[in-house]
Amino acid sequence: MNYRVEHGPSFAWLKVALAEGDEIQAEAGAMVCRDPQVEMTTHLNAGRRAGVFRALLAFLIALVRKFLGGETMFVNRFRSSGPGEVILAPALSGQIIHKRLDGASKLFVQTGSYLASTGEVDTRVRFTGLRSLLGGEGLVLLECAGEGELWINSYGGVLPLEVNGTFTVDTGHIVAFDGSLDFKVKSVGGMKSLFLSGEGLVCEFSGRGVVYIQSRNLQALVGWLSRLLPA
Amino acid sequence: MQIEIQYNPAHSLATVHLDAGEAIRAEASAMVSMTRGIDVQTNAGHSAGGGILGGLRRAVVGGESFFQNLYTARSNGAHVTLAPRLCGSMVVHELDPGVDLLIQGSSYVAAPESVHIDTKFQGFKAFLSGESLFFLKASGRGPVLMNAFGAVEMRELDGESILDTGHLVAFTAGIEYTIGKASQGWIASYLSGEGLVLRLRGRGKLWIQRRNPSEFGRTVGSMLPAREG
Amino acid sequence: MKYDILDSPDFAMLQLVLDAGEVVVAESGAMVAKDSQIQISTSMRGGLLGAAKRKLLGGESLFQNTFTSQSAGQRLFLAAAAEGDLKARQLAAGESFFLQSGAYVAHSGAELVIDTKFGGLKSFFSGVGFFMLRIQGPGTVFYGSYGALHEVDVGPEGYTVDTAHIVAFTEHLDYSVRAFGGFKGLFFSGEGLVCDFSGSGKVWVQTRNAAGLAAFLHPFRAVKSKRS
Numbered sequence: 001m002n003y004r005v006e007h008g009p010s011f012a013w014l015k016v017a018l019a020e021g022d023e024i025q026a027e028a029g030a031m032v033c034r035d036p037q038v039e040m041t042t043h044l045n046a047g048r049r050a051g052v053f054r055a056l057l058a059f060l061i062a063l064v065r066k067f068l069g070g071e072t073m074f075v076n077r078f079r080s081s082g083p084g085e086v087i088l089a090p091a092l093s094g095q096i097i098h099k100r101l102d103g104a105s106k107l108f109v110q111t112g113s114y115l116a117s118t119g120e121v122d123t124r125v126r127f128t129g130l131r132s133l134l135g136g137e138g139l140v141l142l143e144c145a146g147e148g149e150l151w152i153n154s155y156g157g158v159l160p161l162e163v164n165g166t167f168t169v170d171t172g173h174i175v176a177f178d179g180s181l182d183f184k185v186k187s188v189g190g191m192k193s194l195f196l197s198g199e200g201l202v203c204e205f206s207g208r209g210v211v212y213i214q215s216r217n218l219q220a221l222v223g224w225l226s227r228l229l230p231a
Numbered sequence: 232m233q234i235e236i237q238y239n240p241a242h243s244l245a246t247v248h249l250d251a252g253e254a255i256r257a258e259a260s261a262m263v264s265m266t267r268g269i270d271v272q273t274n275a276g277h278s279a280g281g282g283i284l285g286g287l288r289r290a291v292v293g294g295e296s297f298f299q300n301l302y303t304a305r306s307n308g309a310h311v312t313l314a315p316r317l318c319g320s321m322v323v324h325e326l327d328p329g330v331d332l333l334i335q336g337s338s339y340v341a342a343p344e345s346v347h348i349d350t351k352f353q354g355f356k357a358f359l360s361g362e363s364l365f366f367l368k369a370s371g372r373g374p375v376l377m378n379a380f381g382a383v384e385m386r387e388l389d390g391e392s393i394l395d396t397g398h399l400v401a402f403t404a405g406i407e408y409t410i411g412k413a414s415q416g417w418i419a420s421y422l423s424g425e426g427l428v429l430r431l432r433g434r435g436k437l438w439i440q441r442r443n444p445s446e447f448g449r450t451v452g453s454m455l456p457a458r459e460g
Numbered sequence: 461m462k463y464d465i466l467d468s469p470d471f472a473m474l475q476l477v478l479d480a481g482e483v484v485v486a487e488s489g490a491m492v493a494k495d496s497q498i499q500i501s502t503s504m505r506g507g508l509l510g511a512a513k514r515k516l517l518g519g520e521s522l523f524q525n526t527f528t529s530q531s532a533g534q535r536l537f538l539a540a541a542a543e544g545d546l547k548a549r550q551l552a553a554g555e556s557f558f559l560q561s562g563a564y565v566a567h568s569g570a571e572l573v574i575d576t577k578f579g580g581l582k583s584f585f586s587g588v589g590f591f592m593l594r595i596q597g598p599g600t601v602f603y604g605s606y607g608a609l610h611e612v613d614v615g616p617e618g619y620t621v622d623t624a625h626i627v628a629f630t631e632h633l634d635y636s637v638r639a640f641g642g643f644k645g646l647f648f649s650g651e652g653l654v655c656d657f658s659g660s661g662k663v664w665v666q667t668r669n670a671a672g673l674a675a676f677l678h679p680f681r682a683v684k685s686k687r688s
Contacts (some may be wrong), residue, residue, distance in 0.1 A: 009467065011381035029449075036391050093241065166496040238610070264612070451677055
């Protein structure tokens, strides 16, 4: 399998050249085009070693999210019966980052940022932190582990920052971060700020590792537009 | 007439430079700015009555209106600048005589009167996903200004390809197409998020946009406050 | 204070490096990330009365955030909500320029004045929730756009711009707003205004407009359930 992220930073897409027997998994809705010999099947993303309970839970969450809007937990798997190409793209404008997971380290990814993966990359949903009373923002993360390739997308440009000490990031601007970092979700400056600052929740990172921040935030876009909408 | 495009790939702006007497037809909402020496004629629709187009309005992604303004330069050195609604690029295709261009409805921006625009309604409504497809056919001679959601890639097709309909900008007439669902069943197609796909076969030019307006609309729209009806 | 604008023009983000005691005021919701020695405090713009009055005009939040650095080399990242560019304008004492209210991101300089009661420009945006601010130096103002920022030199022959695409313009230009013919869109019938500029100065035009995006997204919104 060969792959190439083309033409970042604003509208990056992932071109994958599959050989016979290769398989790549992608977030629902990510396919742009494919050669006719590439076959697509749809699956629930419950994690590769999901037991019955976990699979059922994932299915219920996925259905709820599908109908209420937001990302789904369904994925498409692409296999080719001969050499064939598939092109994948995220829903939002931005960049695509490729990470190779080696089986030893973990990467936490915002669920909306997951694009595709191969091999034995396992993704588990984790709900973390406060659910904001006002906006339902908490931090929903995919814990990615295992061995294989992983592609994540940003909304806007992406900036990888080395944390060595502490660093605070608005939750809507987090793409992903190393599993080696400690993190705590909180409001940016006390109770008054929670309701009034308009900043929503932030994630305070400590320790050593890389956090990938994106220069745009879907919640902020929604807030900006909501003031202009007709009834 | 000269069309200059700046700020590709994300925030494209097309400056249409017109000499005295030259004119360009563009969607009313596409105008950003213009020099003083431009006459504007409104509601100069390309073809068909408002009745047909009115009914099709909702069929097009984003409910694009189809009323055109005609911008005519009174003197040399005039220009009008145009932009689409969504972030992305614009591209100009100079029509080859005899080779029509099929453009996905919301990708068409502007063209001079020497280009004839026909509305060719595909009208395929996919169960559950609510997607449908609306094509325009451009024929004649002259430049056609199109927009793409995200960056645009032009491919020379010689063979077969399966393309998600939301990523289609345009293709030349030598390419045949059928529209089908992405997965085996309707439920699977709905869950797969892919909706409709186009099976394209033949030889010609194909323009693909790197982002899908319906995907973007669903992602953001579901987070916006609900609307009345 | 040092600043850099990253990812311009597609998704511009402002990176500021502040030293101890330096202060930046920003629109609420603009913060992307910060080092831990930057303190944030929230206040109402112009005091309680001023803020309440402003809410009525729409398109702006009541609050602003003040970021104060408590040590050297503290980084603060700010961004606007829309996909677009970001620019800085340094204004000398007494120098002003006009800025569309939704474009304001942040400013530095305790003496910078943001005047919202500039009634002369009320006719600019009908019902879209934006209005023009008059910004007077000394100080630096950071502003963003939806789309790219296209700078136009206006001369005596004049120039016409759709009002939804106006981000900023210099103080000595003459301007006059009028209705523009043509079907402007399905939902915003109050739109369709253009501004004729003349004289000598610069206009900053954004290549996208918020109402267009709102109109595009409208069909994708959930429909309110009818209750009898």
